[in-house]
Amino acid sequence: VNRFNDLYLRAARGEKTERPPVWIMRQAGRYLPEYRATRAKAGDFLGLCKNPELAAEVTIQPIEILGVDAAILFSDILIPVEPMGFAMTFDPSPVLDPPVRSRADVERLRVPDPEESVPFVYETIRILRRELASRVPLIGFGGAPLTLAAYMVEGKGSKNFDKLKGLLYGDPRTAHALLDKTTVVMERYLAAQVRAGAQAIQLFDTWAGILDPDSYETFVVPYVRRILDALRPLGVPLVYFAVDAAHLYDAMDGCGADVIGADWRLPLSEVSRRLSGKFVVQGNLDPCVLYASPETIAARAREIVTEGRKAPGHVFNLGHGILPDVPVDHVKALVAAVKSA
């Protein structure tokens, strides 16, 4: 008889656990041959996101192959943005058309009902809860407003985010209007994920690290806080993860999360210190360490587990998404090392 593995949920709630739970950002991904086979059936990435049966299938693969302690919904942070009024393609990085550059562009954006505009997300979650019920918890997720706004304003990825920052610094009222509208969309989108069955929510803030602390407190913290405060009554653990944000930990205090994700740029003891010891931390192996030998990977994993013990709680993860060409055996070595640490 399978017994439900609630290790992730206990750790994310700040309970003491026998070892840190481990999952891997982008664990349903191209490094897995099984993922590539399912994706081929779906046609393309966006087709896979929008097909509940196949999205559920790739979500479950790493649970069975790697034995990680949590599943994360297979989707993309831009899924709820498309119905706000964009044509969206992946080439392979996302392109949103037309980009948002003016106040009129912001006013044109819709605030769609998520269950009507992206029903496949909730259907995927319902399938997953049935199939995972006796195994591991399901993490839902979304993008933080600044990161989503970055894609909406740039229209695609960017090196310097000059158009986004041009808006933030040159026309802050329009920037706030865009962030406000995006926040409303995300509150509804994520609350519906929890109602459909997501047992935790992680907010990804991929681009927050491009800002200085003052701009972060102005353009990021209040919106993240609104979303997490709206989710708080639903009773699930709330995780906030900003990449390349070592200079921002001091300012993250007000974001309203239970767990703060960290990339590899600082040891977890230092991350926790900068967070005033108030948060469970998640992370933080450099994904590139997975190119080294299994022995090196295991040694680094043990160091991180030791570091994590200096925080109020620890969820083991990489410091960013797993890369597409790492050997699966190396990933298994990582999971084994964390489980035996």
Place this chain on the structure above:
Amino acid sequence: VNRFNDLYLRAARGEKTERPPVWIMRQAGRYLPEYRATRAKAGDFLGLCKNPELAAEVTIQPIEILGVDAAILFSDILIPVEPMGFAMTFDPSPVLDPPVRSRADVERLRVPDPEESVPFVYETIRILRRELASRVPLIGFGGAPLTLAAYMVEGKGSKNFDKLKGLLYGDPRTAHALLDKTTVVMERYLAAQVRAGAQAIQLFDTWAGILDPDSYETFVVPYVRRILDALRPLGVPLVYFAVDAAHLYDAMDGCGADVIGADWRLPLSEVSRRLSGKFVVQGNLDPCVLYASPETIAARAREIVTEGRKAPGHVFNLGHGILPDVPVDHVKALVAAVKSA
């Protein structure tokens, strides 16, 4: 009669100055119509770097157009790398072929005599010293070993630097051999710049910020220190600038520089605090602020001047290179604001 403006040299040496000197990274660049005209004469970017008369011409343009307090040699950090054994093209970002992936690749690399392999660099410097003698000092520059190794190993720009990190973490002996050889090349290349007339040297470490502090202390600090120690007897101010390195300032203490450049990610008072108050700081306006109004630009510049007063010394600059499409009038407003702050 022109009087030589030594404000930059005095500030970089740690002397108290009446105001911070100001220059702008990539001040000879595409945002200037005069630069674009000269570059068209040279054919392409690499042709411009290798043509002493035209390289000197674009170096001087921002002195005359903007009135900045220092000139910086027009060149590229990869100029001394090409003769180590690469075919180099710009597309528009640099491509080095063949990339370095093994110990045999490292051993194949040459350590060329810089005055024989890149004589145009030194000829440009000699022309500039004649033409700038009564105006402003000339800054020479080069890339720090890790950043140059990043290009050599990846062969081009990279998002995750997985091949570089695969080498650092998977085969550290080969990584150290590459960094060592690059350090020897850079010691000679930069010492010859000073002998030709460069009055300060800035070492650019564009990619150091991808490392955690332990890896930075292992793969960056000893090599930067060797280069700067080798230059120290030549008596010119030495500047070290790493991008996206807010998590590394504590570890920069041992790098042997006089001046530490900072990007915009932390206020200069905090940068200086993390550097234990031992260094003159350089920076740090976000280049994207130059898209805002001249009033906003001036206000931000004044804030940074105020922040800089909390450090042992301050050289005003952007936090990264100027972007290609900012209005020249906005750059002039910045320089005026610093001069009157």
